[in-house]
């Protein structure tokens with residue numbers, strides 16, 4: 001029986017949980033960036049939550065920047081939650097079911113590299129803002145449409161389907177939130193480069209971030225994709241560009 005997409009997403013992260021941290025260079029960079037942004041905000045102390053916390057990269061960076069503040073780590077994968085540093089509170093929960101009901105409203109909801117894995121990200125985003133305590137903040141980093149243009153272009157040239165996950169558009173996210181709640185928005189553009197196309201895409205599998213609603217490519221299609229992938233003129237290396245929307249929202 002074919003598993004539902006969301007179940008496959010969680011299974012793949014579960015399987016990769018032991019190796020995730022050793023491969024999550026980009027995720028670590030973005031988590032540190034988001035935590036540094038939060039360090040400049042007047043976020044009330046209290047109940048702080050990391051949604052789709054994984055192994056806790058963002059939650060750890062937030063706690064480092066705010067001594068004494070604890071961050072609850074929520075994730076659908078028990079394996080990911082088992083990798084937290086000692087003495088952390090965590091909760092296994094499927095975020096496609098909405099937010100858990102907590103005894104107090106969160107003063108901070110933070111999330112990095114997770115919202116795009118959920119069904120209907122704009123609706124989830126609306127739900128997260130509504131759940132905040134008065135004066136509460138939402139700090140978000142999410143890859144958006146426009147990411148991976150080299151991959152899409154190579155697939156079109158090679159006449160094979162593109163197995164990259166479709167990312168939500170910036171507009172769909174921004175339209176889902178009250179304009180007055182936006183205190184900062186920024187689009188990070190990060191390009192990874194490697195000698196071989198395979199080296200560019202393999203880390204996604206090692207991270208558990210390779211689930212796709214599209215069927216995988218066969219060997220012939222993969223070879224055509226690799227050949228069609230444009231190289232950087234100066235370095236001759238293959239490139240993959242991420243566009244990551246950072247949003248800092250106040251209730």
Ligand SMILES: C[S@@+](CC[C@H](N)C(=O)[O-])C[C@H]1O[C@@H](n2cnc3c(N)ncnc32)[C@H](O)[C@@H]1O
Nearest residue numbers: 013027052053054075076077094095112114117
């Ligand atoms: C790419 S990882 C990001 C983890 C962490 N935020 C980071 O930046 O390293 C995505 C995380 O989202 C979690 N996730 C995916 N779908 C989920 C769902 N439906 N409910 C809860 N967590 C989910 C995965 O288990 C995984 O830990």
